Amino acid sequence: MIADELLGEGVYRSRLGGLDVWAVPRPGSRQKAAVLYIDYGSVDRHLRLRNAGPVQTTPAGTAHFLEHRLFAKPYGDITEPISRLGGDVNASTSFTSTVFSLTCIEHFAAHLDLLFELALDLQVRPAGVAQEREIIDHELQISCDDPEWIGFLHGLEGLYQQGPWDMAGTRESIRQIDEATLTRCHEVFYRPEYMGLYWCGDFDVEAAYAVVESALLQYRRSRSTWERVERPVIFPTPQPLRALALPVSRPYTLLFFGDAEAGRSGRDLLLRELALELALDIALGPASDFFAAHYEDGLIDGDAFAAEVYAEPTFCFCTVGGYTQQSERLGEEIGAALAGLDERTVAADLGRAKRKAYGLLLRAWEQAEDVADMLCSAAASGAAPSVYFDVHEQIGVGDILEVLESCLSPAQMSAMQIVPTGRAE
Numbered sequence: 001m002i003a004d005e006l007l008g009e010g011v012y013r014s015r016l017g018g019l020d021v022w023a024v025p026r027p028g029s030r031q032k033a034a035v036l037y038i039d040y041g042s043v044d045r046h047l048r049l050r051n052a053g054p055v056q057t058t059p060a061g062t063a064h065f066l067e068h069r070l071f072a073k074p075y076g077d078i079t080e081p082i083s084r085l086g087g088d089v090n091a092s093t094s095f096t097s098t099v100f101s102l103t104c105i106e107h108f109a110a111h112l113d114l115l116f117e118l119a120l121d122l123q124v125r126p127a128g129v130a131q132e133r134e135i136i137d138h139e140l141q142i143s144c145d146d147p148e149w150i151g152f153l154h155g156l157e158g159l160y161q162q163g164p165w166d167m168a169g170t171r172e173s174i175r176q177i178d179e180a181t182l183t184r185c186h187e188v189f190y191r192p193e194y195m196g197l198y199w200c201g202d203f204d205v206e207a208a209y210a211v212v213e214s215a216l217l218q219y220r221r222s223r224s225t226w227e228r229v230e231r232p233v234i235f236p237t238p239q240p241l242r243a244l245a246l247p248v249s250r251p252y253t254l255l256f257f258g259d260a261e262a263g264r265s266g267r268d269l270l271l272r273e274l275a276l277e278l279a280l281d282i283a284l285g286p287a288s289d290f291f292a293a294h295y296e297d298g299l300i301d302g303d304a305f306a307a308e309v310y311a312e313p314t315f316c317f318c319t320v321g322g323y324t325q326q327s328e329r330l331g332e333e334i335g336a337a338l339a340g341l342d343e344r345t346v347a348a349d350l351g352r353a354k355r356k357a358y359g360l361l362l363r364a365w366e367q368a369e370d371v372a373d374m375l376c377s378a379a380a381s382g383a384a385p386s387v388y389f390d391v392h393e394q395i396g397v398g399d400i401l402e403v404l405e406s407c408l409s410p411a412q413m414s415a416m417q418i419v420p421t422g423r424a425e
Helices: 062-069 080-084 108-120 126-143 146-160 179-189 205-218 266-284 289-296 326-338 343-364 368-383 385-393 396-404
Strands: 002-004 009-016 017-026 030-039 046-049 055-057 088-093 098-104 195-201 227-229 242-246 252-258 306-310 315-323 411-421
Touching: 009 205, 017 030, 017 205, 017 368, 030 088, 030 108, 030 368, 046 179, 046 242, 046 343, 062 088, 062 126, 062 179, 080 088, 080 108, 088 108, 088 227, 098 108, 098 368, 108 205, 146 242, 146 252, 146 315, 146 411, 179 227, 195 368, 266 289, 266 306, 266 326, 266 343, 266 385, 266 396, 289 326, 315 411, 343 368, 343 385, 343 396, 368 385
Parallel strands: 017 195, 242 411
Antiparallel strands: 002 009, 009 017, 030 098, 030 195, 046 055, 046 227, 088 098, 252 315, 252 411, 306 315
16 A cells, blocks of 8 residues: 555555556545556557567557457446446547546446456357447547547547558448457557556455456467557647648637657656646636637637647647637637737736646546546656645746747647638638
8 A cells, every 4th residue: 555645545556467556545435536548559569470470550540449349248237237236437549548537336346346347357249249330420420529539539640640640440440350359459568557547435455366366267269379569659740720621610629739858757747738638727727818819809719629648658739629600810820829928927827827737627627537647647647646735836938938838839830720622722
């Protein structure tokens, strides 16, 4: 157990059969939550035969396809026995991970056993693969009507000159996914050394560990003849504003800022993420002069205008934008607001921004589900969960000014505009 003064709670950490396990026992808590993390996402498309053999490229969308198929068991969908126990399970695939999230009130050990069955017991049959292909193909068709998602994907390709970025792949790539591909990727990536388990709630730690050890023994298998190819760090090569015509009623503009200092991990990565979030809040957030002026003059839609930070060990970027009738002006005003942040202006507003961010962090730590997510995010970054609190206390003006120069600058910016059909330049 790690006694953590900042968290005010005990955090248990173990490695069971190669699996990284973090737990926050919380006596009296009604909700119990567990997150099973797989270090396998949409960017992990390359496998290599062991002993420096040839590299095979898997179809785009394989990680997402596999996540979907894991819910199918010989007796039906595994969500049904979980629901009968009173629990709820969800799954998602990101650029770099697949995550299975579980919440329940009772029967934590039984739920945990089902969580491992969900992730580690792959039942793949031709009919099921064909059915899943149809479902994902339909999802891809629907997503083509979402201007925000299309703008995000095309903008990323403009920022990094790489693609496809869609976690679900493309309609063409999913036709190439078969039983052999799914089985091979499951054997390579769904192994304890590439997994983490993060819990919070009122449970018996030793009893829960026993369930994990039993599950790892039950699903133990020999080493695959294939191995993963480690992700390279990628740096932005931003392109100027591009426009794409879609059948939409109003234009949508999204600006991208790529981090020239990508490749960080641990405390440095979490500090970088927070510095970017604070810089964007100070320059463009609801309390900023930018927001007040341009909400008033109609340049931005206050409900839809937003900024996001995506910080990973192998890439880091930010997005800013929303619906606007004046795309070029929006880019100019955002650039001016960021360029206008100097040591004096940052120092004047940093205290407010830090208090806001710290308050959101404390609020998240009250909920078991959010705690499990934070444990997972910290571990995926290579840090202990208390580092979240540490960087909030220690971040300073210099950290904000540094990200303004190396990430939130015109040299690191790309942009994507979705316009109504007939208005693309």
